[in-house]
Amino acid sequence: MASKVMATSENILREGELEKRSDGLFQVWKKKRCVLTADRLRLFSGSSGRVKELFFHSILKVDCVEHTSKYVYFTIVTTFYKEIDFRCASKSCWNAAITVALIDFQNRRAVEDVRRYRFQRSASEEPPESRKPRSLDPDARDQLSREPAHAAALDRSPGAQRMDTRVTTLLFTEEIPVLAEPRPAVRVR
Incomplete structure (x- = not known):
């Protein structure tokens, strides 16, 4: 053939x-x-x-x-x-x-x-959507403030530290902000 x-x-x-x-x-x-x-x-x-x-x-x-x-x-x-x-x-x-x-x-x-x-x-290069910071409504804030670990972070008690640094990751020229979790309050005697 x-x-x-x-x-x-x-x-x-x-x-x-x-x-x-x-x-x-x-x-x-x-x-x-x-x-x-x-x-x-x-x-x-x-x-x-x-x-x-x-x-x-x-x-x-x-x-x-x-x-x-x-x-x-x-x-x-x-x-x-x-x-x-x-x-x-x-x-x-x-x-x-x-x-x-x-x-x-x-x-x-x-x-x-x-x-x-x-x-x-x-x-990925298009402008990101407007990001509004999320705020807790008063009822949720009261609920969290009853818990001892979050009370110091929310009320800014003496000795409480809050991490406010941002970590960014570069992936194909795109920045993704990541917020660190707040640390529990450390009390020094």
Whole structure:
């Protein structure tokens, strides 16, 4: 079966035949009908109709191992460092088509990541909403003042200390103020 280059509504880049080396003990070469799209390589078994899909987000690279007069041997390395060996007719250039499609996929993904980062960055640079300090209503203040640990902090009794420092965290050029909890009153005798 000769390979051919196609462009349809399904975004099929190439369709044809590859040989895949089996993982078994004898490692025989099995012919597979393959369909290359913009985001995956589909491998169809001859008689069973089973489909194995290699998604580009799980592929690290395509290594070309050897050129002979009849075949080009290449290996697809996955993100789990599993190696899948293939061979194709030397004139079909399947290894080059898969490599170009993988690079195109990785470039599109990188552009999307940059756009997402810029969007998040621009959203974080917008002026923050006006922050009003929260004040306790008189009933809540009376409730808290009945508790001995908070009474000194709220009434400013002698010996009571309140931490008024602010700690800021820098995360993607965004400052997030954090107020420290008031310490319980320490009495010195």
